[in-house]
Amino acid sequence: MTLRNTAIATLLITATLTTVHAQSLDSALSYFPLAVGNTWEYSEYWGMTAPTQFTGYCLMRIASDTLMPNDKRYFVLRGGSNLYGLFDDPAYLRLDSSAANVRAYKATLGQEYTWDSLLARPGNIVHHQNIYLHSDTVLETPTVTRSYVSPFDGFGLSYGFGVTYGGYINESQSSYAYKLVYAKIGNLEYGTILGVAGSTYILPAEFELKQNFPNPFNPSTTIRYALPTRSHVTLTVFNTLGQAVATLVNESQDAGYHDVRFDASGLASGVYFYRLSAGDFVATKRLALVR
Numbered sequence: 700m701t702l703r704n705t706a707i708a709t710l711l712i713t714a715t716l717t718t719v720h721a722q723s724l725d726s727a728l729s730y731f732p733l734a735v736g737n738t739w740e741y742s743e744y745w746g747m748t749a750p751t752q753f754t755g756y757c758l759m760r761i762a763s764d765t766l767m768p769n770d771k772r773y774f775v776l777r778g779g780s781n782l783y784g785l786f787d788d789p790a791y792l793r794l795d796s797s798a799a800n801v802r803a804y805k806a807t808l809g810q811e812y813t814w815d816s817l818l819a820r821p822g823n824i825v826h827h828q829n830i831y832l833h834s835d836t837v838l839e840t841p842t843v844t845r846s847y848v849s850p851f852d853g854f855g856l857s858y859g860f861g862v863t864y865g866g867y868i869n870e871s872q873s874s875y876a877y878k879l880v881y882a883k884i885g886n887l888e889y890g891t892i893l894g895v896a897g898s899t900y901i902l903p904a905e906f907e908l909k910q911n912f913p914n915p916f917n918p919s920t921t922i923r924y925a926l927p928t929r930s931h932v933t934l935t936v937f938n939t940l941g942q943a944v945a946t947l948v949n950e951s952q953d954a955g956y957h958d959v960r961f962d963a964s965g966l967a968s969g970v971y972f973y974r975l976s977a978g979d980f981v982a983t984k985r986l987a988l989v990r
């Protein structure tokens with residue numbers, strides 16, 4: 700066991716829930732370690748009622764930090780931040796060290812908001828989710844996990860790791876889940892890269908529009924696409940008559956993998972098409988709304 704693992708194991712042996720309730724500010728910040736180069740890879744699953752079908756891997760990395768228009772510096776998270784409920788790629792995060800809040804910056808709106816409170820105690824409700832604290836083992840390492848649970852979604856923040864698992868279930872009982880399989884935190888590595896060779900964020904080699912997930916869906920689904928270079932992107936949904944029923948994206952976006960949530964609550968059941976236009980690349984795929 701490494702020196703770090705021994706230290707964490709000691710923490711678990713000596714810290715009861717009462718002492719964790721009174722955790723220090725520095726301890727709280729360790730539940731989401733943000734630093735350039737930190738990398739996480741997750742396995743993803745989906746299914747009806749229970750997420751049982753493996754769909755692939757998602758690699759995320761803090762690629763850099765940057766100063767945003769509000770004069771605050773943020774870490775730039777690349778590679779699939781929809782897992783964290785951010786739905787932006789890149790996503791911008793910072794730790795408010797004065798209150799142990801994780802703050803996110805919505806670039807399209809020019810606004811900052813609180814993504815999570817790392818000092819909230821068990822039994823508290825943050826963003827409509829109850830908080831539970833429990834001993835855990837992540838990638839063969841003893842740790843403590845803060846679980847955030849609501850009737851429809853939840854996730855875990857583990858001491859020294861950050862987000863280690865999560866998922867949700869939608870109105871049609873389609874379930875989505877993800878679990879940490881690899882992490883690089885500072886100079887320490889845990890687990891094994893499974894889906895992407897190497898431990899650095901890799902940009903897509905070509906433009907690609909992926910099939911929406913889940914499909915069929917009700918009432919929402921996720922559309923993923925890849926950009927090898929920064930491009931002006933339009934993503935539009937059409938009905939079978941060729942009429943545009945929703946414009947999901949119409950802006951310039953950085954190279955990388957992007958995820959967009961499409962909510963079809965106001966549309967009738969049936970077949971629709973979504974079209975991605977990015978530079979000279981144009982692709983169209985079919986989706987089905989079934990109520």
